[in-house]
Amino acid sequence: MTKHLFTVVGPTAIGKTALSIKIAQYLNCDIISCDSRQFYKEMCIGTAVPESDELAAAKHHFIQNRSIIDDYSVGAFERDALLKITDLHRSNPNIVMVGGSGLYVNAVLNGLDYFPDVSPKIRTQLNADLEEKGIENLQEQLQKLDPESYQNIAVDNPHRLIRALEVCIGSGQTYSSFKNKPKAPRNFSSVQIGLRSDRQLMYDRINQRVDIMISNGLLEEARSLYEHKSLNALQTVGYRELFLYFDGEISLEFAIEEIKKNTRRFAKRQITWFKKDPAITWFDYDTDFEEVRLFIDKKLSKLS
Numbered sequence: 561m562t563k564h565l566f567t568v569v570g571p572t573a574i575g576k577t578a579l580s581i582k583i584a585q586y587l588n589c590d591i592i593s594c595d596s597r598q599f600y601k602e603m604c605i606g607t608a609v610p611e612s613d614e615l616a617a618a619k620h621h622f623i624q625n626r627s628i629i630d631d632y633s634v635g636a637f638e639r640d641a642l643l644k645i646t647d648l649h650r651s652n653p654n655i656v657m658v659g660g661s662g663l664y665v666n667a668v669l670n671g672l673d674y675f676p677d678v679s680p681k682i683r684t685q686l687n688a689d690l691e692e693k694g695i696e697n698l699q700e701q702l703q704k705l706d707p708e709s710y711q712n713i714a715v716d717n718p719h720r721l722i723r724a725l726e727v728c729i730g731s732g733q734t735y736s737s738f739k740n741k742p743k744a745p746r747n748f749s750s751v752q753i754g755l756r757s758d759r760q761l762m763y764d765r766i767n768q769r770v771d772i773m774i775s776n777g778l779l780e781e782a783r784s785l786y787e788h789k790s791l792n793a794l795q796t797v798g799y800r801e802l803f804l805y806f807d808g809e810i811s812l813e814f815a816i817e818e819i820k821k822n823t824r825r826f827a828k829r830q831i832t833w834f835k836k837d838p839a840i841t842w843f844d845y846d847t848d849f850e851e852v853r854l855f856i857d858k859k860l861s862k863l864s
Contacts, residue, residue, distance in 0.1 A: 705729070763824050
């Protein structure tokens, strides 16, 4: 029995959840989420967790299944997701995976580069440096220690920046030197579906989503998490800006505009990441599902 993993990718607020549910219902299969922030049960509004009716429409895995105090890495997710995929494939040849976290998608589809263990004290110190000295200080450190990584990773993403630095400091070698090693093959066929839209329309959708999050209680959710603001899980757009507001550094109005701006920047990075993958077949965000269904049928026919 040929096993398939249909993956829906694209920038934030583009409609991935809705499409993944339609595909899962058509194939009568489960959905695996690979959104790196929807794992956390304390982060609901700010991570756009699917609504209860959406979660009921198809069985989801890896949605709000961990706590922000858990140290959960992309490597741990790769391991857990592959175990779940193997388990689900025992009873159904099809699975849908959905998410905009390109690194997590790539981990499941292609495998990760593996890095040496480093002392957690290094990450703790780097997080403290981030808070006290700002992200520019860490960017300068990485530029000195590993110019190649400085050029190739999203250095405005604190999590990625700290990950690269902790490997450099803990191992005495560059982060980039551990990348691009041979990976273990997968035992399923991968079909990737990407959603896209006009850039201005995407920005409008992002702005609207942020407004809805604020009206739905994002401010209160962020306030309840403020005491944990140094945790890696909370180094995230939508929370960082509100923490600055709570600290009295910026106004609420400015914080909301920063959330919109930083989310738009994040979406641009997502597009850049996914556009590099020639295996993705792209559809406009408002494409009729019948067109997607015909594409899926054609793929299943070829892969069977």
